[in-house]
Every structure is written in C-alpha cells, then in structure tokens.
Amino acid sequence: MGTVVSAIGIRALERPAAGEPEGALVLLHGRGADERDLFPLLDALDPERRLLGITPRAPLSLPPGGAHWYRLGGIPTPDPETFWPTFDAAAAFLDALPVPMEQVVLGGFSQGAVMSWALGLGAGRPRPAAILAMSGFMPEVPGFELELGGLDGYPVAVVHGSLDPVIPVEFGRAAAKRARAAGADLLWRETPVPHTIDPRLLPELQAFVAAAVPMAERN
Template sequence: MKQETTVETKNLALKYLIREPKVKTDKRKGIILLHGVGSNEKDLFGLAEHLPDDFYIISARGPFTLGAERYAWYNVDFSTGKPVYDAKQEEVSREIISTFIGQIKQQYLLDDVYLGGFSQGAIMSYSIGLTQPKSLRGIVALSGRLLPEIQPLVKKSDDLSKLSVFVAHGTQDRTLGIAYAREAKTYLKELGVNLTYTEYENAHQISESVLKDLRDWMTRQDSAQP
C-alpha cells in the first residue's frame, strides 16, 4: 500500500502534508488539520500515527508568515491579557480554507471531511464548520475558542444538527482559559450539534488522553451518522 508523506501543492489554495489511508474502505474519509499560531503544517502532521488508519490525514500551512517556518491563520496580540486578533486576516483565512476544503474533496474524491485544529486552528475550525456545516462531517476543536463575531453568521439548520463536534480543553490552560471551552459548550448545545465535550487536567497542549479520545471518536463516526 502506497503511503504519501510529502509536501503537496498541486496548485491548491494551501500547502499541506498528507498521509493516505493505510486501510482502504468504501467510504473515503479525511481530516484536515490546522496548526496553532507560530507553527506550521509539520506540527499536527505528527498526530497522523495516532489517528484512524482509514482516514486521509491532511495537515495544512497557514497563509500568513510570521518568521522562518512560522505561520498563522491571522495575527493575534495577547499583550492586554486577552486575545486581540486581525479580523480581516481571519476572514481571508476562512475564505482560503473553505476553498481548500473543496479542492481536497475533489483531489482525493472524499465522501466525508472533518476539519480540526489546535488553538488558532481550532478557532478557524469552529468558524468554518459552524457557518458552512454542509461542507463538513464534523469539527475537532482542541484548546480553542469561538469568536463572538462569528456567532451572528451561524444559522440553525438541519445541516448543523447533523454536524459532529469534538471539543477537548485543559482546565490548566493559561493561554486560552477553560472558560472559553465552557462558553462554547453552552453555545454548541443550543445549536443542537452532536457534541462530544471533555475537559482534561492539561495546560495548552494535546495530551495522550486527548489523542486516544479523539481517535475513538473518529472511529465511531460512521455508526453515529444519522
């Protein structure tokens, strides 16, 4: 079985790394992973070996360069104690990622696509998944938050009720506090999505416990599909 782990461009909207499935199934499934601010596509690609073997694992690079091998989906300033972000860059990234999702579906003939990420990548996953639920099967939000400015763009619909959402957050997170996750939990329940929410005794990180629960959740999704 051929397994690709090379940087792909293919004239798509974002640069990315891909691991093709080790196990082929009738349904072609993929998860697109979005890194945190100041990181790159190699970071979350390291999770590939911890995720189900029948998924395409695609790890994308943010479009804004912060430095050598450091990228972002938008610039953010924490100097006030609360994150202040560049709303225009966030909007641009949302459009680019949305285009990329469509391109990836077509490139690899995927039936189901999940969008997930860590920190800023989780924020982008929330924003795109909740405003464009028809384009995705599910959202994975690891140590992220919901942008309040996105909420007016979210419309309750049958597509939202079919969306599966996995949220993991550390109670010791000092970068994006647990309050953000709890606020998101309340909001997601009101929207009626299929929510799996877990808190961990973690800081701002992805632990082995999170990875195990994420893998189990991804494995269950076919049977959970309405």
C-alpha cells in the same frame, strides 16, 4: 513524513489512506507552528488509515515566527483584515479536496480550532462530517456568523485544558455550551493540562473520528 501538496495558495502535508479513502481527516495547527506539527496526530486519531490525512500550513508569516491563520486581535476576536483572506483561502482549499466535505473530519488546535469552527460552521459553508476543536474558541468577527441551527445529533468534540494560560478554559466551555444548546452530539473533555493536547484523551478522540465517518461496506 507524507507527500507535500499545495492548492489554492495553501501548502499541506498528505498522509495517504491505506486503501481507497473512506473520508478525510484535516487538522489545522496552532499559531506559530506549521504543517508538520499535527502530522503525527493523523495516525494517532486514525491508526487504521481509513482516511486521507491532511495537515495544511497556515498562509501567513507573522512575528514572532512560524505560520499563522490570522493576526491576533484578542480573544475571541481575530483580526478581521487577516481572518477574512485566510478564511477564503482555506475554504477554497477544503472545497478542492478529493473527498466531499460530508466525509471530512475537520479539527484543529488553538488558532486551528478557531478556524475549524469558522470553516465547519460558517454561514454558507458545507458542513463537515464532524468538528474537533482543541484548546480554541468560537470566533467573533464583524460580518461573520456561525450557523448553529440544525445541529441535532451532529458530532462535535471540544477538549480544553483547565490550566491553559493562553486561551482560558472558559472559552472552551462556552463553545461546548453553544454546541450542546444547538443540539450537537457533544464530546466535552476538560483535563488539568496547560495549552496542549492531553494524550490521555487520544483513545476517546480516535473513537470519535472513527464514528464520524462510518466504515464503508466491502464486497
């Protein structure tokens, strides 16, 4: 397990890069999990440890337990009263990273995927190097807008299980369709699994992360 770090009211685990970080990989866990849940995925997606790896813990403690990014308000409509404070805290956390956002691959699973869309494409937010959305949806919250303009060639990966009983695959398909229509360089994968990350997709996702942050030139 990596070093525990905290900033702006959000606690996180950090997996150091093997050398000078060439960027960062930030993974946001799903509802009721915690910062340890996706920590092993850091090495799976960045085995050479080129990137600083960070898994934040969602700031809310809600029933039935674990950490939450927002209170459930339906799909695709997070509860606004909890979404907005979390969005502000998570945005401040990302802005305080020692790596600029244009070198950060931002991804997440379930609620973490929802927040990845929000934090990566929210109006006025700096755009990360790429977005990896796993088994989630693009959020619809009063007063909140996604900036989908100017995505020509922008790397986006959306993966979803066709057997997902928690967030139906139609929401993943809709997010992928919107990203593709906006011109994103889209990796879309739908596989016959429930609400989980299909391990068969890891090689493709590893390549996606590697390509999103080009390898630094060495002297």
